[in-house]
Amino acid sequence: MTKTMLITGASTGFGLHTAQLFSDRGWNVVATMRTPAAGAELAKRANVLVTRLDVQDRDSIDEAIAAGIERFGGIDVLVNNAGFGLFGIFEATSREKIQEQFDVNVFGVMDVTRAILPHFRQKQAGVIVNVSSGAGVFGLPMISLYNASKFALEGFSESLSYELSSQGIVVKIVEPGGVVSTEFGTRSAAEAGQSTAPEDYASFVAGALKVFEGLRTARLATSEDVAQVILNAATDGSDRLRYVATQDIEPLVKARRETSEDAYIAMMRSTFLPTS
Known part of the structure; x- marks a missing residue:
């Protein structure tokens, strides 16, 4: 039988290309x-249902899932893909924006998953793919709130995987980073423009x-590359x-996970806190 996947945030970037790839491979796609x-x-x-789901609107979550089940x-x-990133100095970020960051990247994922x-459970089967980020592995300055949301997502996903394995449900975490062909950076830049850091931070x-500009110029990955990894994670059994x-x-990632804590922190500090 043809399988069906539901993905959030499918209008652009990873979500759009993932929906297209699954559809191309013969899946039904919500x-x-x-x-x-x-x-x-x-x-x-013909094998795609486009429907509304706002991860901050619980009614829309229930309605989208019901529509997908009814159709297919x-x-x-x-695939929990919807998300955005705040960029800027923490002290200059309003509490309202911080709440929104977690509402979308963490609580939204939790609400869709719970729904x-x-x-x-009824089927005793299912795969949940949570799209995290390199920012869920290592901390970077200027994205402390995005880091915090993705670190939370990683911890939630790992813990949840143990619970759900008892129900025949598998949890996966996909960690992209350095992607140029996505609207994610556009929204992050717009969010950053809404806050002004104290002058004391100017030189930092x-x-x-x-440093970030240098990282951007070296980026090679595309949204299509990430979509392929999401497909692999969902289907590798x-x-x-x-x-x-x-x-x-x-x-x-290797530095964070495979070197000593002291070596890793020294490397990061030398990158972002260079001595003059």
Whole structure:
């Protein structure tokens, strides 16, 4: 039987390319987004249902899952992809923006997951793929709130994987980073423009921005690359938890996970706090 996946944040970037890839591979796809009109091209595909799901609107979550089950008879894979990143100095970020960061990246994932679990438990089967980030592995300045949300997502996903294995449900974490062909950076830049850091941070911000610019120019990965890793994670039949999705972040992931704490912190400080 043809399998079905539901993905959040499918209008652009990773979500769009993942929905297209699954559809191309013969899957039924429930492509959800806050504004369904943005998915007009996807909706032309016979095996794709485009429907509204705003992870901050619980009613829309329940309605999207119900619509997917009604259209295709069931859902086999959930991809929690919707998210955004705050960029800027923590002290300059309002509490309201911090709340929104967690509402989307953490609580939204939890709400969508909770809503689909009864369906998966009834089948004693299902795969949940949570799209994390390199920022869920290593900390970087200027994205402390995004880091915090992705670290929370990683811990939640790992803990949840133990619980759900008892129900035949598998949890996966996909960790992308360094991707240029996505709207994610556009929103992050817009968010950053809404806050102004105290002047005391000016020299630090200038130095950090130079480092980030160097990282941006070296980026090679695409949204299509990440979509392929999401597909692999959803279909490889293993109980593997984490998948590093892009080569760009592998050196930092390796430094965080395979070197000593002192060596790792020294390396990061020398990068972002260079001596004059």
